[in-house]
Amino acid sequence: MGLVGKLEAEILILAPADKFHEVWGGRPHHMSSVSPGKVQKVDLHEGDWGNVGSVIEWSYVIDGKNHVAKEIVEAIDKENKAVTFKVIEGDLLKEYKSFKAIVQTISKGEATWVRWTFEYEKLNKEIPAPVKLLGFVIHVSEELDDHLIQA
Secondary structure, eight states, rough: OEEEEEEEEEESSSSOHHHHHHHHHHHGGGGGSSSTTTTTEEEEESSOOOTTTOEEEEEETTTTTTEEEEEEEEEETTTEEHHHHEEEGGGGGGGGGEEEEEEEEEEETTTEEEEEEEEEEEEEEOOOOSSHHHHHHHHHHHHHHHHHHHH
């Protein structure tokens, strides 16, 4: 098994694609109020919310353990409703040489899909694929969907 990997998952949501993308692309700090049990806080370290090049630090909980990830917003594609985050510091870099997370919202007819893609390189072959983290982002995406349809 190689060290470079890609992991993807898609979920169906009820919220409009534009609203979902707007949170991840422009207001990710709202995730701490949308999913407080999973996302403890989201801080802006450099730049402005919603801009490429901004540096964001996430404090989050998986399986009862606190984690931190500092990411640079590498791309915001408004046309394709996709946001790319590249991890530059934090717990993920203890196991991965590089790690990117891409969240894309896709309208297909009446349906709206959210696709999460992780692109990563493990530090060694014993490191597992980031399946727990993928489950985490799916869960917080479901919580965001619930929040947006109730708003």
